[in-house]
Amino acid sequence: MTGTESASDLKSGQIVKALAGYYYVNTGAVIYMCRARGIFKKDGITPLVGDYVRIAVTDAADEEGVVEDIEPRRNAFIRPPVANVDIFLVTVAAASPEPNLETTDKFLVSAEAARADAVICVNKDDLSPAAARRIAAIYRGVYPAILLSAATGEGVAELAALIRGKSVAFAGASGVGKTSLLSRLTGIADLAVGDISRKTERGKHTTRHVEIFRAEDGTRIYDTPGFTAFEAAGKADIPDGERADQLFPEFRGYLGGCRFDNCRHDLEPGCAVRDAVDAGKIRPSRYRSYLSLIAAVKKARETWSR
Ligand SMILES: Nc1nc2c(ncn2[C@@H]2O[C@H](COP(=O)(O)OP(=O)(O)OP(=O)(O)O)[C@@H](O)[C@H]2O)c(=O)[nH]1
Ligand SMILES: [Mg+2]
């Protein structure tokens, strides 16, 4: 802020869309198209969709402004680039595209690290009910897992009840049906993303920017581009001070039972986590995801410290 400007000249709002260098800030009455103040770039700060901000209006008639400051965030993510998310709707398709559980688990790890909740949305139940049930069974007991079909509307009411009033963001590979589910949840038929009905086996990255939509009950739903649009779906890293084993909620009850305090739950003897896998208490695919996460983190850290 400069000169005679006072805080009362600023308007508060939320960034609801980021596109081509502009931030669209919803102040309740108006959506202002804003640039970010230069200082953000200098400080290495990028405003994110979901940020609560204050803006200076530069042109009231044309509804343009400048983002002046950003309120403290509840959480922030790079992939997808969003802030202030209560619940991630981690979406996989039962088929078409083929489900990738390791990518799903990587994403769940970053949600855990950011203390965001997660709901597993198993979409396209109409295409392959057996596969949908298999996937849901892997996650049930750890995360809520809902069988859905954006095609038939199955599960949509159940999901709506679970997220009512929250800020929720879709996350998942291209083509799994994130935008289609969002359309079902909000009743918005004509989403800006266009040709979602023409897709076939793999996603075509129809959604290319993050945008928040509001359901009639006030729930805020972020649409996001499919994972691979962000290159690798989550690089192999976990935040400083976090232990990989703590980020798999179903491991937590076993962590004190290992023979060695510093057990990595890999090849160590007397490992309670591995025993739980063998006893069918922890799902093998989740344990495999854990092992590949710690291997990747180790490799990344060795590279950095060279
Ligand atoms: N059979 C069936 N098709 C679906 C379902 N949900 C979505 N689709 C179709 O799957 C394709 C992809 O759907 P989108 O909603 O664009 O997927 P997306 O996850 O938003 O994809 P990106 O925006 O590329 O990340 C479209 O052709 C949809 O009509 C479903 O439950 N069943
Ligand atoms: Mg989409």
Ligand SMILES: [Zn+2]
């Ligand atoms: Zn162990």
